[in-house]
Amino acid sequence: xxxxxxxxxxxxVVEKEDVTLDCVYETRDTTYYLFWYKQPxxxxxxxxxxxxxxxxxNEISGRYSWNFQKSTSSFNFTITxxxxxxxxxxxxxxxxxxxxxxxxxxxxxxxxxxx
Amino acid sequence: DGGIxxxxxxxxxxxxxxxxxxxxxxxxxxxxxxxxxxPGQGLRLIYYxxxxxxxxxxxxxxxxxxxxxxxxxxxxxxxSAQKNPTAFYLCASSTPAGERxxxxxxxPGTRLTVT
Numbered sequence: 001x002x003x004x005x006x007x008x009x010x011x012x013v014v015e016k017e018d019v020t021l022d023c024v025y026e027t028r029d030t031t032y033y034l035f036w037y038k039q040p041x042x043x044x045x046x047x048x049x050x051x052x053x054x055x056x057x058n059e060i061s062g063r064y065s066w067n068f069q070k071s072t073s074s075f076n077f078t079i080t081x082x083x084x085x086x087x088x089x090x091x092x093x094x095x096x097x098x099x100x101x102x103x104x105x106x107x108x109x110x111x112x113x114x115x
Numbered sequence: 116d117g118g119i120x121x122x123x124x125x126x127x128x129x130x131x132x133x134x135x136x137x138x139x140x141x142x143x144x145x146x147x148x149x150x151x152x153x154p155g156q157g158l159r160l161i162y163y164x165x166x167x168x169x170x171x172x173x174x175x176x177x178x179x180x181x182x183x184x185x186x187x188x189x190x191x192x193x194x195s196a197q198k199n200p201t202a203f204y205l206c207a208s209s210t211p212a213g214e215r216x217x218x219x220x221x222x223p224g225t226r227l228t229v230t
Contacts, residue, residue, distance in 0.1 A: 006157075035218065042223060043203065043223055044205075044221050044224065045219075101217055101219065102160065102173075107156055108156070
């Protein structure tokens, strides 16, 4: 069975601090995909990134960066120089290969960035 | 603008009544999904449809029903058999898994309160 764990239920930082959101996953598959989504207060989930299991390169997109480590089954998300607009709930999700497009979501981490 | 619409944003019903939540997309996506989100929890899959006139149960389908008569529409009915229907319901759509951009796109959600 697949499982995604986001151990940090809530994180509070002050603007301009760096913050890392942890994601640990469990799967028996050798091919799989990992995702991060952002859920702002409006409720709609916004896609941030997809990573397949064969690509362990870290990725950077502006202030966002992702660290994928298969050895520790982790796919952590770092926001550099956080801003108030980063306040949201962030979800990590896992998709098996050959399973349609079914996602298993973690419980989410609520990030609060204070001015 | 392409996207997913869910209406209404807030819905109130009396216990024992069936209620139908609408989901419409103009992204030309074949696949559509319904998720349920409870406070402080991740998303759980209720039903999904990979093509018109076909749908499959997700992890928590009991007490729910769906139809997929048109590619653009995937309404969800919350029946009186659903024991705890109060929740935030999110609809999503995607291209088939394996295509270049197969991540799921989400609608703004409907918050259902049953008293």
